[in-house]
């Protein structure tokens with residue numbers, strides 16, 4: 592199902608990637624791209640005001656501010672894990688949430704872009720963790736100069752004739768499969784943060800191509 596943004600009048604797939612869900616449960620009427628643009632313009636025009644607002648909010652909500660600061664969020668999570676999980680469980684068991692999640696999951700499985708996106712995110716997570724680091728609550732897409740759509744187009748443009756989204760994945764001895772390969776391997780471009788030059792090199796579009804997957808991939812280049 593598509594949804595038209597009330598700001599730019601473009602039509603996007605109605606999902607979390609393109610539209611935000613407001614705290615009242617409704618979809619935001621403008622797309623994420625427009626929201627981002629608007630936030631940026633507003634932020635630049637109101638930098639001082641924004642900083643004051645943030646400070647005011649922090650002074651008024653010292654506990655929450657502590658909770659939301661990325662350095663202490665992990666600690667907070669650790670100390671309140673059960674409470675948080677219980678809250679999540681109650682939220683997830685609401686019928687409208689179950690319905691929405693089921694719809695998303697159905698779309699997810701069908702959408703190669705989402706699969707690709709998840710795999711990239713997972714690979715980066717894995718690489719950072721191997722270096723005793725983490726994404727620290729940041730989205731990888733904040734650090735990449737392309738969108739998941741760009742990545743998908745870049746990969747598709749390099750497909751060999753037999754490649755398609757149905758045979759994207761891990762080879763297990765059956766039909767031919769392909770995966771996203773790093774031309775300069777990840778093992779030669781280690782990074783501790785998404786700000787590192789190596790991260791940019793490793794995940795630049797120039798370094799990514801579709802490649803036929805071979806067996807034992809998980810024992811070799813992935814590590």
Ligand SMILES: [Zn+2]
Nearest residue numbers: 596599622625
């Ligand atoms: Zn828009």
